[in-house]
Amino acid sequence: MFTGIVETTGTLKNIHNDRNNFEVTVQVENHEIFLSDCQIGDSISCSGICLTVIEFDAKENWFKLGISVETLRRTTIEKMWTNAGDSINLERAMGSGNHRFGGHYVQGHVDTIAEIIAADEEGDSVNFKYKLRDLEYTKYIVEKGYLTVDGASLTVTFVDDNLGVFGVSMIKHTREVLAKRPIGSFVNIEVDLTGKMIAKQVELYMNKFTK
Known part of the structure; x- marks a missing residue:
């Protein structure tokens, strides 16, 4: 679950665009603690798409995502995620702390x-x-x-x-x-x-x- 309040942007670092095994590595920009509490299997909203972290490096500030064929059908990934160096919007899943809730309830399930x-x-x-x-x-x-x-x-x-x-x-x-x-x-x-x-x-x- 997300709020739709984008925290920062990320740069597409590596794109493995085999449709049957589509993986993308994202370099986080201008947010040194974005991955500080990250775990394998966490969800991150990537330009509105709820995607699962399959690998990450908190010190180097990058994470890797696995992407399904259904996600490719529904989203802009095949149209827009084509070049290393392109930017995407990033938001971590909602926490359980005492933060104010801006935006609205967002699933990250692109229609x-x-x-x-x-x-x-x-x-x-x-x-x-x-x-x-x-x-x-x-x-x-x-x-x-x-x-x-x-x-x-x-x-x-x-x-x-x-x-x-x-x-x-x-x-x-x-x-x-x-x-x-x-x-x-x-x-x-x-x-x-x-x-x-x-x-x-x-x-x-x-x-x-x-x-």
Whole structure:
């Protein structure tokens, strides 16, 4: 479980892109204690994808991830994780301490991907527009609701159900924390789990009256 509050970024160090045995090594940037309590089998959100640590070195500040074929189908990994030196967003799993809970409940289970189609400056913020690959997920996106874009918890500013397009607005601080993505890039999208659960229950209930 995550919050969608990105802690730092990581650099793709080694990419073993055999589809049947896809492994990636990530070098953590600007966060010396990120792996201080890491254990084999821990979950780390990597640009919104909950992935399992299979090897790490806390002193050298790197960790290795194993990636399933299902994850490759759902996410941007095959499109965007192609070059050593590229950056991804990182967040450790939620702890049990007395920290304040920002963002929203995030599983790291990516639903679909979206293309960045616009980035318009407005004051100190930038308004981004995204187009979903799988339009059926539009029904779970609502104005002033939330979702994650590459692991970052963001508020939806508008949604066009017919086109599968939605927008978010990012302040300067958020943009500085996140890995940079130009227009035309693809990002991982996780919609609000609550909306999916409600939709499922309503569907099951209504089916009782249509049989």
